[in-house]
Amino acid sequence: MGLSKLYHAKQISILKRALREDWYMMINHGAVRAGKTQLDNDLFLLELRRAKKNAKHDGVETPMYILGATSGGTLQTNILRELSDKYGIDFKFDKHGNFMLFGVYVVTTFTGSIAGLRSIRGMTAYGAYINEATLANKEVFDEIRKRCSGSGARIICDTNPDHPNHWLKVDYIDKADGKSIIANHFTVFDNTFLNQRYIDNLIATTPSGMFIERGIYGRWVSSAGAIYSDYDKAIHEVDELPELVGYFAGVDWGFDHYGSIVIVGVDCNGHYYLVDGVAEKGCYIDWWVDCAKSFQKKYGNITFYADSARHEHVERFNDEKIVTINANKSVIAGIETIAKLFKERKLFIKRGVIPRFFDEIYQYQWKSNSSGDEPLKEFDDVLDALRYAIYSRITGTGSHIKLFKGGF
Incomplete structure (x- = not known):
């Protein structure tokens, strides 16, 4: 041969x-x-x-x-x-x-x-x-x-x-x-x-x-500009949702800056939808517990993938019978996953769902430095919660995931 x-x-x-x-x-x-x-x-x-x-x-x-x-x-x-x-x-x-x-x-x-x-x-x-x-x-x-x-x-x-x-x-x-x-x-x-x-x-x-x-081209290039440059409101923002087979959540803790809980639904074709959530500043953990419980009442006993930086908040959620798992926080891999879903038209946003999201999506930028790939820690709170939720779900982070509506 x-x-x-x-x-x-x-x-x-x-x-x-x-x-x-x-x-x-x-x-x-x-x-x-x-x-x-x-x-x-x-x-x-x-x-x-x-x-x-x-x-x-x-x-x-x-x-x-x-x-x-x-x-x-x-x-x-x-x-x-x-x-x-x-x-x-x-x-x-x-x-x-x-x-x-x-x-x-x-x-x-x-x-x-x-x-x-x-x-x-x-x-x-x-x-x-x-x-x-x-x-x-x-x-x-x-x-x-x-x-x-x-x-x-x-x-x-x-x-x-x-x-x-x-x-x-x-x-x-x-x-x-x-x-x-x-x-x-x-x-x-x-x-x-x-x-x-x-x-x-x-x-x-x-x-x-x-x-x-x-x-594709194998070039050693710097990250620059908007992180989610393939996002297009005409494509990715929707008024009507399809039938969703399950839900899960992401949590980015905050006080001086925005904290956020996002609710993500998935349809039978494996497409993801940001369907609900909240972003607020200056709120203590009791307020976030009440928010999470309200989402539980609405969407069932869903799993929350949370920022592990505030381990005491993760423990509090679990003490309150809110199933919470430390998120997979891999930054570049997580960003690439979200960006790929936008590019493939597999991630959609319910129009007007969390006003803060629409402030962040066009302003989330790569940091201009020479030391590596790093996003600016600005306009990232809802987007971090979204990344924690979807990337953790896709990579299978956590072993005690609760099922909702049978099969998901």
């Missing part, structure tokens, strides 16, 4: 270069679905064989190699399961979560937090593969780099882009010289195995601005 049946042209070019030249670090970065991880997974197998050969010259019988991923879930999903399905490899883990392959002892580490240092300190590695490198803790990444001191050790990485001042871009990609460090940029259009219908749909459903620049 020819290489063109397995890889697209850019992958073939990179693969040949990886095998032909000597280098220290190769970073494959860019758009989603471009084939970066697929290529690095196969390079990983080739690098293990190379590590075994290099170690033999050093008189090392069982060399070690580092395999890094942000979590156990991403390690399994992005790498091990893909390789197992593709090549039938049966990974047998020891009590430390590591495994032998091709005579190399592969040490797994989770790069998403500083705890990842524990599994690699003091070791001599003959190479490393770091998946989703921009999500890695910088100290863990640096430690992996330092551990790769075996003869001929090389590091391969893949990642989607982040903001242009991310340490991976500034310290490594921008310093790529094509010799010691090789950086390969991908767009979604590089993957010629994707059909045009998929690409068109991917573009149509990716939120405008930063998300499409990074996700």
